[in-house]
Amino acid sequence: MTRRLRLGAQIVAVGIVAALLGLLVWKVAKDTGNDVTGSLAKGGTPTAPAFSLERLDGKGELELESLRGKAVVLNFWASWCGPCRDELPVLEDAWQRWRDKGVVFVGIDIRDLRSDARRFLTRFGVTYPNVYDGKGSTVGRYGTTGVPETYFVDAQGRVVYRIAGPVEEPDDLDEGVELALAGA
Amino acid sequence: MRALLTGCLLALALTVPAAASEQHPTPAELESELICPVCETTLDTSSARIALRMKARIRQRIAAGATKSEIKAEFVEDFGNRVLAVPPKRGFDLLAWLLPLVGLAVATAIVGLLSWRWSRRGRPVEPVRPLDPDLERRLDAELARFE
Numbered sequence: 001m002t003r004r005l006r007l008g009a010q011i012v013a014v015g016i017v018a019a020l021l022g023l024l025v026w027k028v029a030k031d032t033g034n035d036v037t038g039s040l041a042k043g044g045t046p047t048a049p050a051f052s053l054e055r056l057d058g059k060g061e062l063e064l065e066s067l068r069g070k071a072v073v074l075n076f077w078a079s080w081c082g083p084c085r086d087e088l089p090v091l092e093d094a095w096q097r098w099r100d101k102g103v104v105f106v107g108i109d110i111r112d113l114r115s116d117a118r119r120f121l122t123r124f125g126v127t128y129p130n131v132y133d134g135k136g137s138t139v140g141r142y143g144t145t146g147v148p149e150t151y152f153v154d155a156q157g158r159v160v161y162r163i164a165g166p167v168e169e170p171d172d173l174d175e176g177v178e179l180a181l182a183g184a
Numbered sequence: 185m186r187a188l189l190t191g192c193l194l195a196l197a198l199t200v201p202a203a204a205s206e207q208h209p210t211p212a213e214l215e216s217e218l219i220c221p222v223c224e225t226t227l228d229t230s231s232a233r234i235a236l237r238m239k240a241r242i243r244q245r246i247a248a249g250a251t252k253s254e255i256k257a258e259f260v261e262d263f264g265n266r267v268l269a270v271p272p273k274r275g276f277d278l279l280a281w282l283l284p285l286v287g288l289a290v291a292t293a294i295v296g297l298l299s300w301r302w303s304r305r306g307r308p309v310e311p312v313r314p315l316d317p318d319l320e321r322r323l324d325a326e327l328a329r330f331e
Contacts, residue, residue, distance in 0.1 A: 080234045111234060111263070116237060134221075134262040134263045
């Protein structure tokens with residue numbers, strides 16, 4: 001009886017260690033290159049992770065899925081980020097040029113105070129839709145490495161291009177938009 | 185009676201500062217209880233831009249007369265429960281409080297059980313063999329010389 005009890009305890013202990021190891025391997029495998037940024041780096045065109053987030057420029061939520069059929073420019077930003085402020089004129093100008101050609105710009109404000117974000121948008125006269133993601137729920141799935149960062153999604157919901165860091169020249173942005181439109 | 189009175193006074197002595205902290209929190213208290221969402225350390229050890237904004241907001245809200253719970257709730261509304269350095273004692277987060285206690289209880293039970301078993305096992309005592317009659321006689325004779 002004692003021997004059986006000891007054997008049972010040993011099996012349970014080994015089982016727990018094996019389960020924890022399995023969990024570790026699964027987590028490492030899951031987090032390595034499986035986000036949008038990782039897939040893009042491997043030459044893929046991953047599906048843009050879905051989201052439904054509170055709008056900063058109005059009431060209700062904006063769902064990425066509702067924009068299917070259009071090219072979408074997703075710009076991750078935060079009001080406390082200096083380079084995000086610097087790239088705003090380029091983004092706003094591009095939005096005005098592309099908005100009538102089946103392109104939607106969406107700003108995603110991450111890890112920010114909601115009131116700061118609203119004030120920022122008003123202060124800098126941003127007219128394209130913006131959503132609030134204070135918890136940063138989209139960050140891991142997109143593989144965002146910082147702010148600002150911009151992703152270009154085609155009409156079928158695939159991410160085709162990414163700009164890490166601020167968009168400095170209109171041409172950089174136009175290149176991504178054209179790729180997104182070409183994927184339609 | 186005296187013990188009861190002492191107990192009541194002690195409870196009161198502990199409650200008064202807690203209530204004061206809730207009604208009139210200091211920035212330092214809140215900065216040690218909230219996490220910077222970018223660098224994931226408490227605000228008091230962070231100088232990230234968002235942390236500086238959060239510290240400014242804390243001072244602003246304290247000046248406006250907000251309580252500690254109200255200020256924390258506002259940050260949770262923006263950043264979720266991850267902004268709290270200590271998880272709340274409800275819902276799924278309650279597990280963070282309970283699991284260490286359960287682990288400690290299980291470990292204590294296992295150690296107790298093993299100790300009890302080991303203490304019972306003991307070392308078997310060999311039976312005392314009677315002396316050889318010849319040897320016993322010689323021993324008696326030797327001892328008799330000293331009497």
